[in-house]
Amino acid sequence: MLLDFEQPIAALEGKLHEMQKLAAESEVDVSEAVAALEAKIKALKKETYANLTRWQRVQLSRHPERPYTLDYIGGMADKFVEMHGDRTVGDDKAMVGGFGEIDGQPVMFIGQQKGHNTKQRQFRNFGMPNPEGYRKALRLMKLAEKFNVPIVSLIDTPGAFPGLEAEERGQGEAIARNLKEMFMLKVPVICVIIGEGASGGALGIAIGDRVLMLENTWYSVISPESCSSILWRSWDYKEQAAEALKLTAIDMKSAGLIDGIVKEPLGGAHTAPEQMIETLKNTLLKTLKELAAIAPADRISQRIDKFSAMGVVVE
Known part of the structure; x- marks a missing residue:
């Protein structure tokens, strides 16, 4: 493509x-x-x-040949055991997770999965989790905390599923609970936006000690198309909306909303998936080593301070 x-x-x-x-x-x-x-x-x-313009980076973030969560896990983890279900409603296929090892380092992987073809995308609900997906993610985070295993969250979603049934089952509550609980996790938490990072659907698994973005990804409260439809009553102004939203990795880093940018191969992650996976693996190992040297109480304090400082304006 x-x-x-x-x-x-x-x-x-x-x-x-x-x-x-x-x-x-x-x-x-x-x-x-x-x-x-x-x-x-x-x-x-x-x-x-x-x-690249901001809209062009949005296009790259959605490229159908980009590696998805399970591709990264499969390429990085020596062992991976996927875990299912929220122990309340069911197993959300849009949210995946389980224990794995990166070069012998145990890790709890959590992330949204989109799917590589039409059948897989329908099965994965196009990477849009329901409330049970966020509750499954929280269950796995608490399990990781119990066994003192660091958490790696891979974010790639156009948003949480917006259906009526999702709202009836408590979509907002599930995301809000995740935000609250992730602040207090005693284990290191690394969050990486590997594709789209849209709204609360992304934020629901994105509270971490380190929040990273791949070079050609975006992170925003709303997609350019939705922003355009609200402001101009049409999707035709999505490029202008992308510019106004300032949603790229460079924008997020300059605003102090993320901690780092992971370089992609020339042309995007889809041009050299194995190279991209190896780059992210090395970045995660380095970051995990840094976080392991910080006491749990200090990590929690720093995590809270970092997010509390966002959006604060001093005149």
Whole structure:
């Protein structure tokens, strides 16, 4: 799948493929032309991805070939045992979690899962959890705390499921309880936005000692499309809405709302999934080591202070 702004790069790559095919089928030496075109493609890629608009980064965050939560867990964890159910209503397939190990380090993984094709997306409810999903996440967090295992939360959701039945079962209460309980967890908590971070659906598993964002992801109280539909009564102004929302990783870091940005491969995480997974794995191991050196009471205090300071204006 090619995005609009990737068309010029794709056109050059097509010419490169034709040149390489010509060289393979004939004795014509086109090595200099191939090298020049490869350098041109590389330069164009660097220029394009270094100057993406906020809406273009939103598009990249939704790319269907990006790695999802279970892809990261499968690539990082030596062992993973998925756990199911909230012990009250049922098992929400949009929220996944379980114990795993990263290079021998036990970790409780929790995250939203979207699915790679239409059937999987329907099964996973397009990554939109119901209340039982957030209650399952909290159950797993408390289990991790019981066994003194750090928590890694991988966030990728267009929002909590907005259906009537979700509200009837206490969607708002479930998210609010998670916020309250996550502040007081005694174990280290690392939250990483790996795709979309929309509204309370993302925040419900995003209270941590360290909150990180992948380079081409977004985090906001509302999506650009929904913002556009409210302000302009149309989705046609989503690009302007994205600019106004300032929802990219760079924006969040400059506003002090996240702690760090994880670099993606040139072109986005979907262009080199294995490299992206390895990068995130190394970042998590480094961060876990840093957090392990802090006493639990101090971690909780720092966590509360960090989030309490957000939005405070001093004149």
